[in-house]
Amino acid sequence: MFWQVYVLNVNEQIKNELLKAIDAYFFVNELYKLSSSFIKYKCEEGFPIGNLTKIHYHMFGGDSPDILKVSAAMESLILALDIFDDFQDNDQPNLVWNMVPKEESLNIAIGLLSLSHRLIEETSFDCRRKRKAIAYLSDRTLVSVNGQHIDLQNKVV
Secondary structure, three states: OHHHHHHHHHHHHHHHHHHHHHHHHOOOHHHHHHHHHHHHHHHHHOOHHHHHHHHHHHHOOOOOOOHHHHHHHHHHHHHHHHHHHHHHHOOOOOOHHHOOOHHHHHHHHHHHHHHHHHHHHOOOOOHHHHHHHHHHHHHHHHHHHHHHHHHHOOOOO
């Protein structure tokens, strides 16, 4: 029971952190509204990577509230990659980002990708650690791009 309440609470915190971030950076009203609908939809599924980020941080003795920004950064990246993947695979027409003009959803995905790095930059963590975290996000994104290309070619490696 404790973990269910914990996860629900963290999901809500991550959602609020993401909404706050897009409010700051997506200043075109329609862009904000559409992006917030994507984030709220994704929150219904949950934010497992963001939850794991926060749990691991606390397991290793971390205590900064800025970990929520990092958790939100992870989920921003995941959402951007999910949007890209869904367009490439063209297999889930009922998702909220597939129900609006593709070019608008792609624009949001690009914004979310950039936002993931920005959120980490905004934290109070040591600059060296922030650079490592951003490098890690970039590296994992590049691995994801390679994996997605293999998927698009229907190959197995």
